[in-house]
Amino acid sequence: MKLGLENFHFAGGFSVISKILLGGVFTLLLPQVLSAEQIRGPESIEFFDRAMRFFEMRDHSVRVVALGSVLIGISCGMMGSYVVTRKLSLFGDTLSHAVLPGIAIGFLWAESKDNLALLLGASFAGFLGVACISLLKKFTKISQDSALGIVLSGFYAVGICMLTRIQKMDFGNQSGLDTYLFGQVSALSTNDLIGVCASLVLITLFITLNYKELLISGFDPEYARSVRLPADILQYLLWALLAFCVITSLQVVGVILASALLIIPAASASLLAKRMSSYLCIAASLGAISGLVGAFLSFLGERLPTGPLIVLTASFLFLLILVFRPHHGILVCWVKSRLQSHRIAMENTLKAIYQVIERHNFSETSIRMEELMQRRNLGSGECMKEVNRLSRSGFATASLDPHSPSGLPPEKRVSLTPKGWEYACRIVRNHRLWELYLTNEARYAPDHVHEDAEKIEHVLGEETIRELERILSNPRRDPHGKLIPSLVDIERGWLG
Amino acid sequence: MNNPHKPLEIHDLTVSYQRKPVLYGIDLEIEEGSLVGVIGPNGAGKSTLVKTIMNMVKPNGGYVKIFGRAPKAGISRIGYVPQRETVDWDFPVTVMDVVLMGRYGHLGWLRKIGETDRRIACECLEQVHMLPYANRQIGNLSGGQQQRVFLARALAQESSLYLMDEPFAGVDAVTEKTIVSILKEMRDRGKTLVIVHHDLASAREYFDHLLLLNMRKVAYGKTEEVFKPDLLQKTYGGRLSILSDMASKSAGVRVIEKEAYFTEK
Structure with a gap:
């Protein structure tokens, strides 16, 4: 199954719209969930206190939180490298x-957050x-991006409905299932951390063992098949790991x-890296x-949803x-x-000065500012700025x-230094040589x-000249x- | 070198897409050490033939044998150069990485790229005049340079049979000359090369054998025996009426090419 997402923009738009719509429905259905996500009052003393607590890492819970989010960041960065280079971005979104x-269903089965x-x-x-x-791809004419869009929103809608029911059940209210929507890092338990570690170990192992196979099959699938590389199996394993990675990170980042x-x-890594190894490292970091x-930000703002904050940070880094x-x-x-x-x-100013001097048959070494203004078609202020720069x-x-x-009032005059004269000659020379080349060699009309x-x-460049x-x-x-100033003229320093 | 089997043997091969035959009853035997051009009009089944040999398309009838073995096993002896467009050129790999991919067949799973592989990759890059670009990301190359990197990867494979799909598509004149001279040199070293080619004008000059294909095998043989107006006419049907002129005037073709080259510059 080849995942070329040519119509990515359309599908992306679709998923955004579906998110907004479903978000709206969700807001209506679940007011209690949203209220639970808000900050419990601005307490500035507590702010520093919490910041200190985070950095000192004395609490067990803080250590779990920090370690968990870093490990998730690493595994998502590494899996993401393969997702992005294989153009499967929307696939990851659908999966989550x-x-x-x-x-x-898992919650209903166990009747607790097992x-x-x-x-x-x-x-x-x-x-x-x-x-x-x-199946959609195989039995219908629906394109890949639409199929992804349908599955994404369909499954999500089912999930939201079920979650709403659960929230209204006796054991549902304290469940903390809402953390799966937006992510809540403080709800991360030691057990979750074990899952996160396991997924990171699996991913690292998979990538190190299959580095060159993944490289070949990602870059050139046809060639990969020609050297009898099991590209399809690798692809399925990659999907399975992707699913595992997404599932273990849900607690922190949230489904959405x-x-x-x-x-x-x-x-972001794709903007910097030119090799897969550095790509992986940059994305992971x-x-x-x-x-x-x-x-950290989520911890500061006590129960502020972690997902959006992580995404904000990542987007900010991307912008940087x-x-x-x-x-x-x-x-x-x-x-x-x-x-x-x-x-x-x-x-252009140097050339203009040269041209004015040329009009005077090289009889004077300086020109009036007014002439330069006319030649350059500039106001006096701008012209002065140009001359100052020169x-x-x-x-x-x-x-x-x-x-x-x-x-x-005394008139302002501009004169060229020997260095300026040489530069001006060169530009005029470039211009006229090119004109001559176009008329003589490329048969342009004069x-x-x-x-x-x-x-x-x-x-x-000098070589082309x-x-x-x-x-x-x-x-x-x-x-x-008109005269084309020759190299000898330029070296002699004067014409005419 | 004393291989009792032919590098490529095709017998009564029929391939169809959705009941429409694309290739029909193709018989072909290619001798070791030949440089074969596969030519034919658009939709003649050239790419399908390549895909069938590469075991990407299943035939409806007949068989393909590579050094006497079925494609599934034999394809590891083929150095394959896909069309340039099939690859994502923004992928984070350098020129060197791509050429080293050619060594994969000699390595296998869990084996690391060694010093020998690197040395071979460097030599192959040198051959296509791309060694100075070894550390460039492949996206920063021109079309002709990308094609040369592909060729270097094929060289690094050290196969005995090469299959190339349109290696001259969209490359500049200098690259085309480089590629042709390398192909001829590979043939002289006893390699067998099968090349899908779209330009009839240069086919006569580049290849020593030609396969004229248009759903059926129109002709296969030495270039001077096959490059005949009547056969070409048969291959291209009525679509190219200037063909007969082409064959007789092919001495003039080189001059036209040279002119095109200079206006390009």
Whole structure:
């Protein structure tokens, strides 16, 4: 069964809508559950007290909570890496929702929050959900994403109804089953912790033993089959472990957001890692951090649902990585594009100064500011800013004209330093060489080449220039008859 | 090298999708050390033939034998290069990782990648001129480079029979030349290569044997015996009327190609 989720957006939207709708129904049916999730009054002294308690880790319960959420973060991060790289994100979401009726059945069976019964029930429901998806896929024309959506919301609805009934039963009220919806880390027991540990050990063992097999079958399933690798068996084992991982993490993250802990840390890792091993490490550490911070925040706010807090932490980490990661991060890209646009503006001003000097037949070494403003088509303020930027980089100097007519304020003049002159010549040269190349070699009409050259002049490298010169055999005039400053001119420092 | 069995033997093979035959009564025997091009129009069953040999599609009749064995057992002796699009190129693996995947058949479960495997992978990368890119993530490569990595993985497999599905699809002229020279060199070392190819113009130049396929086997034999206007006409039906010109003018084809190459640059 191949899980390509091309229409992911649609299905994602569907699951969001179903969540909102069901959430609405749920709110109406279960007011007592929601009220139980709220903070019991703002007590600031207790706030620090609780924070201290968490960090000192003296309490047994705090240790269980911290350890449990970190371990869950690690196993979800690792499983999530495989879920995300195999494009099974929605599959994890479906699985976590589908186990809810199983939990309810397990509870009814044992008439208490017996871990084993809940686990068995959840596993049963999870596998039933997977079977439903497979059957829908096999016997109908329904696409993968719709099948996932149907199973996700259908099972979840059944689960909610059953849970509502249980809440109204005699033994139901104290059950704490509601913790399975949003997650409640403080309800984590030592027994739960054993389950969490077991799932982490199983996952780690599975991944270390099958690392290269998982890599091959994930990257290139067809090739995997060709080397007689049991890709299907691996896939089923992966699903089974995924179910186990989700079920053991429900207590902490909750049914509704369980898939977030699978998807978000792994998606963050995909922004950073270029190999599967580092992918796994990053996802596991991000999962651990999210789990710990989420648990801590939940602990502070006494019985604040843990799931949303963990997801918030994970999302925040994702955002941080998105903005600050090296090479392609939003910040790096922004800085790069800022620097580039500054450079282009500077080069355009240098070129404009050159062109004005050229119009005066190179008779003067400085030009009036007004001429530059006209040439660059800028206001005086902006033009001054450009000139200041040039003089800061040592390309130009601004001065007041001593020979301006008396009675009037002295005129501002701009002149290029030798360094600036060389730079300006190079840009003009790039521009005109490119124009010539386009007309001579690519058969452009002379009136079509200017705009293109305006962009290309800033990105032509030294090597390309040498090649252009070779192809055009060191030309002196551009298509419009203007002089192309040669290397000798640039070195001599002056033209005309 | 003295293998009594042919690398690839196909007898009366029929494959159909939903009762529509795609391949019908195909007989084929490929000798060791031949470089075979499989050509035919779109929908002629070229990919189906590959998939059947690779045991991904079950035939309705007839059989495939790989070195005298059924595909299920024989496929481990095939170096398979799937079409480039079948793979997720954003997957977190480096070029080196992909080439090392070629060593899997020699390792098996629980065995670690050793020094020898790494050395072989490096040599294979060197052969396709991709060694400088060994630590790149595969998503950062051009189409031609990706195809060369695939070829390096196939080389690392050290198989005796290679099956490649459209290795020239969407690659640049330089890569195409590199791949062809490597394929010829592999043949000279006694490997058998079966290559699905879409471009009739270059088929004559690249392969020493051709299989003309259009649901049925139209012809199989040495290129100079098979690359005949009447046979090609039969393969492509009326769909390509310029075919007869093509065959006689194939000397001019190289010139056209060169021009295309320069305008690309």
